[in-house]
Amino acid sequence: MGTVIEIREIPESDVGRMVDLACLVFHVRIESEQERDGWRVRRAERIGAYDGEALAGQVAAIPMRLAVPGAFLDCSAVTYVGVLPTHRRRGVLTSMMDRMHAYAAAAGRPVAVLWASQGAIYGRYGYGLATRAITLEVDSSRPLELRTVPDERPLRLVDPDSAAEVLGPMHMRALAARPGGLVRDDEWWRRGILPAADPETAPGFTEPRVVVHPAGYAVYRTNEEGTVRVVDLVAETPAVEAALWRYLASIDLTRRVQATNRPVDELLPHMAADPDQVVIKNDAGAIWLRLIDVPGALAARSWATADTFVLEVRDDRVPANEGRWRLATGTAPACDRTAGEPDLTLSAADLAAVYLGGTRAATLVRVGVVTEHTPGAAARLDAALAVPLAPYMNDDF
Numbered sequence: 448m449g450t451v452i453e454i455r456e457i458p459e460s461d462v463g464r465m466v467d468l469a470c471l472v473f474h475v476r477i478e479s480e481q482e483r484d485g486w487r488v489r490r491a492e493r494i495g496a497y498d499g500e501a502l503a504g505q506v507a508a509i510p511m512r513l514a515v516p517g518a519f520l521d522c523s524a525v526t527y528v529g530v531l532p533t534h535r536r537r538g539v540l541t542s543m544m545d546r547m548h549a550y551a552a553a554a555g556r557p558v559a560v561l562w563a564s565q566g567a568i569y570g571r572y573g574y575g576l577a578t579r580a581i582t583l584e585v586d587s588s589r590p591l592e593l594r595t596v597p598d599e600r601p602l603r604l605v606d607p608d609s610a611a612e613v614l615g616p617m618h619m620r621a622l623a624a625r626p627g628g629l630v631r632d633d634e635w636w637r638r639g640i641l642p643a644a645d646p647e648t649a650p651g652f653t654e655p656r657v658v659v660h661p662a663g664y665a666v667y668r669t670n671e672e673g674t675v676r677v678v679d680l681v682a683e684t685p686a687v688e689a690a691l692w693r694y695l696a697s698i699d700l701t702r703r704v705q706a707t708n709r710p711v712d713e714l715l716p717h718m719a720a721d722p723d724q725v726v727i728k729n730d731a732g733a734i735w736l737r738l739i740d741v742p743g744a745l746a747a748r749s750w751a752t753a754d755t756f757v758l759e760v761r762d763d764r765v766p767a768n769e770g771r772w773r774l775a776t777g778t779a780p781a782c783d784r785t786a787g788e789p790d791l792t793l794s795a796a797d798l799a800a801v802y803l804g805g806t807r808a809a810t811l812v813r814v815g816v817v818t819e820h821t822p823g824a825a826a827r828l829d830a831a832l833a834v835p836l837a838p839y840m841n842d843d844f
């Protein structure tokens with residue numbers, strides 16, 4: 448107490464200190480110099496809280512592109528958030544988040560996304576829980592019978608070093624069909640999706656294996672206990688999806704397939720002839736979304752119906768978003784200030800929660816956090832927000 452905390456940019460020369468601070472707050476022991484490299488923060492905007500020369504807090508925002516319905520938006524992928532245990536609960540994170548949002552607004556990034564270590568932290572900063580994800584486990588000790596006829600075109604294993612080239616275009620098509628994910632560049636593929644070892648989420652597993660179909664792929668790792676761990680799976684049709692799951696469930700000397708972080712509308716539980724063979728182990732909150740620029744984000748996505756709404760938005764951290772907005776959905780979406788009477792009143796966080804179509808506004812009305820002034824407005828907004836496939840992100844950061 449009593450010391451002055453200064454919020455300023457963290458120079459590249461302090462990236463090693465950021466990795467050390469992250470290890471301290473997340474209770475992680477670094478096993479190799481490669482892990483200390485901090486490649487994600489090197490490409491990020493880095494905001495630090497300095498107590499004299501000591502780094503007491505940090506936030507990193509990686510400039511990325513997020514798939515939203517019908518568009519790709521510049522976004523800040525927020526990570527490496529931490530404050531020293533000696534400096535907690537003095538408003539350090541709050542100051543850093545405000546600075547980070549100001550940077551994002553200045554850079555013209557309408558949205559920010561993050562994975563939260565705890566669900567209680569980010570609502571106060573205007574983030575809403577925009578996607579959920581499930582964990583699946585397949586008992587592959589016996590053949591996996593599927594009700595969907597698999598696409599029988601041949602599968603081939605490719606070298607992970609050349610995978611980005613082969614998988615990249617298929618992944619981009621998947622993002623256009625299903626919002627919520629990040630556009631991956633070569634480094635993201637190589638170091639984020641396909642690193643040789645993954646001590647954090649798959650300790651003791653092999654290097655990644657990449658199996659490619661003409662219209663889909665799966666990245667997976669295996670271990671000697673007979674577990675196949677799915678890292679990423681993309682299929683352009685259900686028949687291709689069936690072919691990939693059948694392959695994963697039929698690898699010799701393995702007896703279970705585990706897939707963490709899959710979309711909530713995953714087909715496999717419905718495809719299985721014996722539903723007991725595919726168990727949903729976990730259903731949990733996934734990505735938190737922040738609309739940095741509410742009118743910009745609303746006008747940028749595509750909408751399922753043509754309608755108009757007056758939304759009264761509350762945002763105590765980004766005041767430019769506050770107030771009443773007339774949203775016209777349909778083929779030429781627009782969002783402008785209005786003095787009209789609101790159909791709905793909601794926080795920027797709850798607007799973010801519904802933005803990708805993964806949460807229903809009508810649900811939030813029933814919960815009591817969104818106020819419906821015009822009867823039926825929430826249901827109409829849900830119809831406009833609707834997406835054919837549930838939003839989903841499979842990028843770790």
Ligand SMILES: CC(=O)SCCNC(=O)CCNC(=O)[C@H](O)C(C)(C)COP(=O)(O)OP(=O)(O)OC[C@H]1O[C@@H](n2cnc3c(N)ncnc32)[C@H](O)[C@@H]1OP(=O)(O)O
Pocket residue numbers: 472473525526527528529530531534535536537538539540541542561562563564565567568571
């Ligand atoms: C995207 C990511 O990287 S997620 C990772 C987040 N980091 C971690 O979990 C690492 C361990 N934790 C920490 O480093 C810190 O406790 C942080 C970063 C979560 C919070 O930093 P602080 O500087 O203590 O937060 P700050 O003082 O600004 O808190 C502001 C408010 O949020 C609340 N808050 C902060 N963290 C939490 C939490 N984990 N749970 C509940 N409330 C919290 C505070 O109580 C405070 O509320 P108030 O305004 O009503 O008093």
